[in-house]
Amino acid sequence: xxxxxxxxxxxxxxxxxxxxxxxxxxxxxxxxxxxxxxxxxxxxxxxxxxxxxxxxxxxxxxxxxxxxxxxxxxxxxxxxxxxxxxxxxxxxxxxxxxxxxxxxxxxxxxxxxxxxxxxxxxxxxxxxxxxxxxxxxxxxxxxxxxxxxxxxxxxxxxxxxxxxxxxxxxxxxxxxxxxxxxxxxxxxxxxxxxxxxxxxxxxxxxxxxxxxxxxxxxxxxxxxxxxxxxxxxxxxxxxxxxxxxxxxxxxxxxxxxxxxxxxxxxxxxxxxxxxxxxxxxxxxxxxxxxxxxxxxxxxxxxxxxxxxxxxxxxxxxxxxxxxxxxxxxxxxxxxxxxxxxxxxxxxxxxxxxxxxxxxxxxxxxxxxxxxxxxxxxxxxxxxx
Amino acid sequence: xxxxxxxxxxxxxxxxxxxxxxxxxxxxxxxxxxxxxxxxxxxxxxxxxxxxxxxxxxxxxxxxxxxxxxxxxxxxxxxxxxxxxxxxxxxxxxxxxxxxxxxxxxxxxxxxxxxxxxxxxxxxxxxxxxxxxxxxxxxxxxxxxxxxxxxxxxxxxxxxxxxxxxxxxxxxxxxxxxxxxxxxxxxxxxxxxxxxxxxxxxxxxxxxxxxxxxxxxxxxxxxxxxxxxxxxxxxxxxxxxxxxxxxxxxxxxxxxxxxxxxxxxxxxxxxxxxxxxxxxxxxxxxxxxxxxxxxxxxxxxxxxxxxxxxxxxxxxxxxxxxxxxxxxxxxxxxxxxxxxxxxxxxxxxxxxxxxxxxxxxxxxxxxxxxxxxxxxxxxxxxxx
Numbered sequence: 001x002x003x004x005x006x007x008x009x010x011x012x013x014x015x016x017x018x019x020x021x022x023x024x025x026x027x028x029x030x031x032x033x034x035x036x037x038x039x040x041x042x043x044x045x046x047x048x049x050x051x052x053x054x055x056x057x058x059x060x061x062x063x064x065x066x067x068x069x070x071x072x073x074x075x076x077x078x079x080x081x082x083x084x085x086x087x088x089x090x091x092x093x094x095x096x097x098x099x100x101x102x103x104x105x106x107x108x109x110x111x112x113x114x115x116x117x118x119x120x121x122x123x124x125x126x127x128x129x130x131x132x133x134x135x136x137x138x139x140x141x142x143x144x145x146x147x148x149x150x151x152x153x154x155x156x157x158x159x160x161x162x163x164x165x166x167x168x169x170x171x172x173x174x175x176x177x178x179x180x181x182x183x184x185x186x187x188x189x190x191x192x193x194x195x196x197x198x199x200x201x202x203x204x205x206x207x208x209x210x211x212x213x214x215x216x217x218x219x220x221x222x223x224x225x226x227x228x229x230x231x232x233x234x235x236x237x238x239x240x241x242x243x244x245x246x247x248x249x250x251x252x253x254x255x256x257x258x259x260x261x262x263x264x265x266x267x268x269x270x271x272x273x274x275x276x277x278x279x280x281x282x283x284x285x286x287x288x289x290x291x292x293x294x295x296x297x298x299x300x301x302x303x304x305x306x307x308x309x310x311x312x313x314x315x316x317x318x319x320x321x322x323x324x325x326x327x328x329x330x331x332x333x334x335x336x337x338x339x340x341x342x343x344x345x346x347x348x349x350x351x352x353x354x355x356x357x358x359x360x361x362x363x364x365x366x367x368x369x370x371x372x373x374x375x376x377x378x379x380x381x382x383x384x
Numbered sequence: 385x386x387x388x389x390x391x392x393x394x395x396x397x398x399x400x401x402x403x404x405x406x407x408x409x410x411x412x413x414x415x416x417x418x419x420x421x422x423x424x425x426x427x428x429x430x431x432x433x434x435x436x437x438x439x440x441x442x443x444x445x446x447x448x449x450x451x452x453x454x455x456x457x458x459x460x461x462x463x464x465x466x467x468x469x470x471x472x473x474x475x476x477x478x479x480x481x482x483x484x485x486x487x488x489x490x491x492x493x494x495x496x497x498x499x500x501x502x503x504x505x506x507x508x509x510x511x512x513x514x515x516x517x518x519x520x521x522x523x524x525x526x527x528x529x530x531x532x533x534x535x536x537x538x539x540x541x542x543x544x545x546x547x548x549x550x551x552x553x554x555x556x557x558x559x560x561x562x563x564x565x566x567x568x569x570x571x572x573x574x575x576x577x578x579x580x581x582x583x584x585x586x587x588x589x590x591x592x593x594x595x596x597x598x599x600x601x602x603x604x605x606x607x608x609x610x611x612x613x614x615x616x617x618x619x620x621x622x623x624x625x626x627x628x629x630x631x632x633x634x635x636x637x638x639x640x641x642x643x644x645x646x647x648x649x650x651x652x653x654x655x656x657x658x659x660x661x662x663x664x665x666x667x668x669x670x671x672x673x674x675x676x677x678x679x680x681x682x683x684x685x686x687x688x689x690x691x692x693x694x695x696x697x698x699x700x701x702x703x704x705x706x707x708x709x710x711x712x713x714x715x716x717x718x719x720x721x722x723x724x725x726x727x728x729x730x731x732x733x734x735x736x737x738x739x740x741x742x743x744x745x746x747x748x749x750x751x752x753x754x755x756x757x758x759x760x761x762x763x764x765x766x767x768x
Contacts, residue, residue, distance in 0.1 A: 095475060095544075102545040109727075130514070133541060133552045155517060160479075161486040168517045169553075343493070 005244045011038070013237075015172070015244050023172045025152055025240055027233070031140070031179040032060065032067040040071050042138070042175050046110045048077045049101050051124050053084035053116025056142055059185050064115060078104045084119040089158050091167060097127035101135070108132050111174065115140040118150035122168070125156030129169035136174040142182040144194020144225070145282060148201070148239050152176045153247060180236060183224045188318075191221050193282020195317045198239050200264045200289060203310060205246060207355030209238045214309065217316030257342040258359045263349035264288040270334025275325045283323075286314050290321035291331070294374035295366070296350035306354050311381060321378050328372040339363055389628045395422070397621070399556070399628050407556040409536055409624055411617070415524070415563040416444065416451040424455050426522070426559050430494045432461045433485050435508050437468035437500025440526055443569050448499060462488045468503040473542050475551065481511035485519070492516050495558065499524040502534035506552070509540030513553035520558040526566040528578020528609070529666060532585070532623050536560045537631060564620060567608045572702075575605050577666020579701045582623050584648040584673060587694060589630060591739030593622045598693065601700030641726040642743045647733035648672040654718025659709045667707075670698050674705035675715070678758035679750070680734035690738050695765060705762050712756040723747055 004016045013025040028038040050068060052061060061081070068077050080100045082093055101112065112135060114124030121139040128137035141151025154172040157165025183191060195213070202210035212235050213220070225232035246261050268284035279287070293310050296302035302310075314321055339346055348360040360366050388400045397409040412422040434452060436445060445465070452461050464484045466477055485496065496519060498508030505523040512521035525535025538556040541549025567575060579597070586594035596619050597604070609616040630645050652668035663671070677694050680686035686694075698705055723730055732744040744750050 091475065091479060098551055099545050102547060102550055107727075126514075130510075130551045130553060132550065133539060133554055157517060161483050163486060166486060166516065167482055167514045169514060170517050343491075 004248060005241060007237075007241075013241060013244065015248065017172070023152075023154075023174065023176070023244075025176045025178060025244070027178050027180075027237060029179060030181050031177055032063050034067065034070065039067075039177055042177075043072070044109065044111055046107060047075070047104060048111045048113055049080060049097075049104060049106055050077050050113045050115065051080045051082060051097055051100075051120065053120040053142075054081060055084070056116045056120070057081045060115075060182075082120065082123065084116055084123070086119065086159070089119045089123065091158055091160060093123050094127045094130075094158055097124055098131045101127070101131045106131065106135060108135055110135055112137045113140065114138070115142065117141070117143045118146050121146060121150045122156045122165075123158060125171060125173065126158060126167075126169050129156065129171040134171070137171075138175045138177065139173040140177045140179070142179075143186055144183060144191050145197060147178050147180075147236060148194065148197045148243055151178070152240055152243065178236065178240065180225050180233065184226065186224065188221060189280065190282075191224060192318050193280050193285075195220060196264070196282040196286040196289070196314075196319055198235065199310075199313055199317065199319075200285060201239055201242050201246070201261070203289065203293075203351050203354060204260045204263045204349060204357035205355060206238065206242045209235065209242060210313070210354050212238070213317070214313050217313070218318055221318055257345050258347045258349075258361060260349060260357050262347065263292065263351070263357060266338055266346075266348050267291055267331050267334065269338065270331055271323065271326060273334075274330050275323065279323055279325075283319060286317075286319035287321060287323060287326065290314060290378055291371075291374055292348060292350050294377045295348070295360075295370060296352070298370060298373050298377065299350070301358065302351050302353065306351070309354060310351065311378075322375070322382050326375070328368055328375055331371060331375075332368050335363070335366075388632060389625060391621075391625075397625060397628065399632065401556070407536075407538075407558065407560070407628075409560045409562060409628070411562050411564075411621060413563060414565050415561055416447050418451065418454065423451075423561055426561075427456070428493065428495055430491060431459070431488060432495045432497055433464060433481075433488060433490055434461050434497045434499065435464045435466060435481055435484075435504065437504040437526075438465060439468070440500045440504070441465045444499075444566075466504065466507065468500055468507070470503065470543070473503045473507065475542055475544060477507050478511045478514075478542055481508055482515045485511070485515045490515065490519060492519055494519055496521045497524065498522070499526065501525070501527045502530050505530060505534045506540045506549075507542060509534075509555060509557065510542060510551075510553050513540060513555040518555065521555075522559045522561065523557040524561045524563070526563075527570055528567060528575050529581060531562050531564075531620060532578065532581045532627055535562070536624055536627065562620065562624065564609050564617065568610065570608065572605060572608075573664065574666075575608060576702050577664050577669075579604060580648070580666040580670040580673070580698075580703055582619065583694075583697055583701065583703075584669060585623055585626050585630075585645070587673065587677075587735050587738060588644045588647045588733060588741035589739060590622065590626045593619065593626060594697070594738050596622070597701070598697050601697070602702060605702055641729050642731045642733075642745060644733060644741050646731065647676065647735070647741060650722055650730075650732050651675055651715050651718065653722065654715055655707065655710060657718075658714050659707060663707055663709075667703060670701075670703035671705060671707060671710065674698060674762055675755075675758055676732060676734050678761045679732070679744075679754060680736070682754060682757050682761065683734070685742060686735050686737065690735070693738060694735065695762075706759070706766050710759070712752055712759055715755060715759075716752050719747070719750075 008014050011027045015023040031039045112128040114121045128135050139151045154170050157168030160166040264285040268288040271284040297307040346363040349357050352358045392398050395411045399407040415423050496508050496512040498505045512519050523535045538554050541552030544550040648669035652672040655668040681691040730747040733741050736742045
C-alpha cells in the first residue's frame with residue numbers, strides 16, 4: 001500500500017485509503033496568520049466545531065479565533081476549550097465534545113477541528129468517530145510528538161477503567177495541519193521527546209532521514225525546528241511520509257503484531273511506570289532504542305560502527321541512553337504484559353543496520369543475561 | 385454490491401464486504417438447545433463476553449448459561465445482564481459493557497455476544513466498536529424487528545443529549561444468529577410491529593416476499609412465525625436477504641439520502657411522538673406505509689388494484705392504517721425535521737407497484753392538499 005502515500009505538491013501529502021477516502025497532511029508555517037490562506041482552503045462552508053486544548057487556548061486562543069472569524073464570519077464556527085491533561089483523557093471529555101457538537105447541531109458533512117497536543121487530538125478524533133456515527137475531523141497537532149503520532153495516525157483512544165487508551169476508534173483525520181511554528185512555544189524537553197520518535201523511525205526505516213538528524217543534532221532542538229526549506233522542515237516531511245507508509249502496511253493492526261514502529265516501545269512502558277513518569281514517554285523511547293540496539297549489537301546483528309552512530313544521535317539530541325532507576329530485573333518483569341498484549345509474541349524490534357530492522361519474535365530469543373549484558377554495555381558508554 | 389450477499393448454504397447468508405471482512409447470518413431454531421451445535425461452531429476458543437438484556441435473562445438466562453458452560457466450560461465466558469429499556473440506551477450502559485470487557489481482559493480477537501432486543505444489540509455493537517478500538521461482536525436478536533433491523537444492520541447508536549441514536553458507530557457484527565423460537569415469547573403486538581417492517585421491504589423491493597406475506601397474513605402472527613421449512617421461515621430468510629442487499633447499496637449512507645428502506649419512515653416519527661409513543665414504531669410505520677401509498681395512488685403512480693392489495697396486507701397482519709390522533713397539519717409540521725435530516729431533500733418513498741418504488745425528492749413535490757386527500761382516502765376505507 002506504500003504507493004498510496006505521496007506528495008501532491010511541496011506542502012501536501014496524500015494518503016489514499018481509497019479513491020473516496022483520503023487523508024491529507026498539509027505543511028504550513030504560521031497557519032493562523034491572517035495572511036495565510038492554506039488552511040481556509042480546506043474547510044467546508046458548513047459550520048464547524050473548533051476544539052482547543054487549554055494550553056493552546058492560552059497561547060494562541062485569540063489568534064485562532066480571529067483567523068476563523070475574520071475569514072468565515074462570527075457564526076460559522078463554535079469554539080470549545082477542553083482541559084487536556086492525561087487525567088482528562090476520558091469518556092467524559094469525549095462526551096463534552098459530542099455535547100458541543102449536538103448543541104450546535106453539527107451535521108454529518110461538517111467537521112470537528114482539534115488544535116492541541118495528543119490528548120486533544122485523540123479526544124476529538126474519537127468524538128468525531130462516534131458523533132452521529134461519524135463526522136469528519138481535522139487535526140492540528142501542536143507538539144513534535146503529535147506531528148509524528150497522534151496528529152497523523154488513525155488511532156484515537158481515551159483511558160478507561162485504569163487502562164490507557166482502552167476505548168477508542170480507528171478513524172483517520174480528513175486533514176492534518178502541521179505548522180512547525182507551534183514548536184516555538186514548546187518546552188525543550190518535549191521537543192527532545194519528539195526527536196526520539198523521529199530517531200526511532202529513521203533507525204528502522206530511513207537512512208536518509210537518519211543522516212539528516214545525525215548532521216543537525218542539537219541544532220534541531222535549539223532552533224525548535226524552525227526555518228522553511230531548511231533541514232528541519234525536510235526532517236518533518238520525511239518523517240511524516242515514512243510513518244504514514246509504515247502505518248499503511250498494517251493499518252488496523254490485524255495483519256501482524258510485528259511492527260517496525262514498535263521500535264523503542266517494548267521496554268519503555270516499564271521505564272515510564274517504574275520512574276513514576278518522571279522519565280517522559282519520548283525519553284523512555286530513547287532509552288529503549290539504546291537497549292534494543294545494544295541487544296542487537298550483542299547478538300551480532302548490528303555492527304559496532306552503526307551501534308555507535310545510533311548512540312551518538314541519541315546523545316546529540318540531548319537524550320539519555322540510561323536512567324539510574326533501570327535494572328534488568330525490572331525490565332524483565334515488564335515484558336510479561338507486553339508479550340500478552342502482542343498475542344504471546346515478543347516482537348522486540350532491533351536495528352539491523354541504519355534504516356533497517358528485524359524482530360526477536362519468540363520470547364525465547366531474549367534471555368535475562370543478554371539483557372544484563374546490553375545494560376552493561378550502555379553503562380560502560382555512559383561512564384566513559 | 386448486491387452479489388456480495390448470498391446463501392452459502394440453506395441456513396447461512398454471507399455478506400462479503402471484502403474477502404477478509406464478512407458478516408454471516410445464521411438461521412437456527414432453538415439455538416441454545418443442548419443438542420444444537422450451530423452457534424458453538426462459530427465461536428472463538430478465546431474467552432467471550434455474553435451480554436443478555438434483562439428480559440432475555442429472565443426468560444432464557446438459565447438455558448443460555450447452561451449452553452455456554454456445558455460446551456465451553458465455566459471459565460470460557462463471562463455473563464453480563466443489562467437493563468435494556470429505551471432509557472438505558474445511553475453512553476453509561478455502553479461504558480458498563482466496556483467495563484465488563486476490561487475486567488475480564490477481553491482481547492482484540494475475542495468477541496462480545498449480545499442476546500436481546502434492539503437496545504441490547506445496539507449497545508453491544510457500539511461497545512464492541514470502541515473497546516480496545518474495536519473487537520468483533522455477535523448479535524442474537526430476539527425480536528422480529530431485531531431480525532430485520534438492529535440485529536443484522538451495521539448501525540449502532542445510543543441516545544445522547546436528548547437525541548435518539550446521536551452517538552454510535554457503523555460496524556457490522558461478525559455473525560448474526562436468527563432463532564425464530566425467540567418469537568414464541570414475544571408480545572403479539574411486537575410481532576405485528578416486526579411484520580410492518582417486512583411489509584415495508586416487500587412493497588418496495590420484493591414481489592415474491594410480498595406474495596408470501598399476503599398469502600399468510602394473520603397466520604404469521606398467530607403461529608408466531610414458527611415452523612422450519614415453512615412459509616414463515618422462507619419469509620424471514622427472504623426478508624434478511626433483501627434488507628442486506630438494499631443496505632449494501634449505500635452502506636455508510638454517503639451516496640444518497642434517497643433510500644428505499646426509508647419507506648414508512650417519513651411520517652412515522654411524528655406519529656410516534658404526537659401519540660406519546662402509544663403508537664409503537666412498527667405501528668407507525670404501517671400507518672406511514674398506508675399514507676405514502678395513498679399519496680402514490682392519488683398521484684397516479686400506484687394502481688388502484690395494487691393500492692388495495694397493500695392496504696389488505698397491512699390489515700391482514702392486524703395493523704392499522706390510521707390513528708385518531710393523526711391529522712394533516714401534524715404530519716405536515718413534522719416534515720421539517722425530516723427534510724433537514726435528509727440534507728434539504730424530502731425523499732418520500734412511494735410504491736410504484738408491488739416490489740418497486742420511487743421518490744418524491746423535492747419537498748415541493750408534496751403539498752398539504754395532497755396529504756389531506758391521502759388521509760381522506762384512508763378514512764373512507766376505515767369507515768367502509
